[in-house]
Amino acid sequence: MMLVEIVNTSGWIGWLIVIVFGLGMFLVVERWLAYFRASSDMRAFQQRFDDWAGHQQWAEIRSACMNAVGDLKELGAMVVEHGHRGPATLRSVLNNHVDAVILPRLRARLRELAMLAKIAPMLGLFGTVYGMIEAFGKIAGAQGQGVDPKEMADSIGIALGTTFLGLMAAMPIIVFLSILQSKIEAFTIALEQFTERSVYHVANATKPLPKK
Secondary structure, X not given: OHHHHHHHHHHHHHXXXXXXXXXXXXXXXXHHHHHHHXXXXXHHHHHHHHHHHHOOOHHHHHHHXXXXXXXXHHHHHHHHHHHHHOHHHHHHHHHHHHHHHXXXXXXXXXXXXXXXXXXXHHHHHHHHHHHHHHHHHHHHHOOOOOOOHHHHHHHHHXXXXXXXXXXXXXXXXXXXXXXXXXXXXXXXXXXXXXXXXXXHHHHOOOOOOOOO
16 A cells, blocks of 8 residues: 555656556566576476487487477477588587577567666656755745645655655566576576587487488
């Protein structure tokens, strides 16, 4: 109830901050879901892939990766598809796919999320300045007759309320964004390691990989 009162006291600037916060949290949820889809069953698939590739069971890899969810499975399918072209070509194909498709897909809308995290406190600061200007304007317009405390409280309420809302909106967005970025960086390293293991298995394969 108190938070609703603060928003109402902050006026249109407070509601604008609420909208920014809502957009930010929507993007946070959407990006986290995208990350979980991309990294689905990551460790278990890495172990199964190493076992299958070590025994050169390429058909099992193809079957497991077909219509499966997860970026490692996507790369696994490409290993079977392009492995017959040799280790060097395979490394190039996998690295290009990671750089051109997977990472842009994971990092999509992170800039917009960071922008919303910056806009929220800036709106709070704008509301602070706006409220103080309004308060001093009422003092200047009183012309020695005194200022109604209620009118002053309204202006000061805008100044303080928008500052509070701006900080409160920005902090969770920044925290979730920082955690997500660190997760993506760790996943990027996992993709690079998977690429190198795939190239190693193909380079040491004694059975020819299937062609399309």
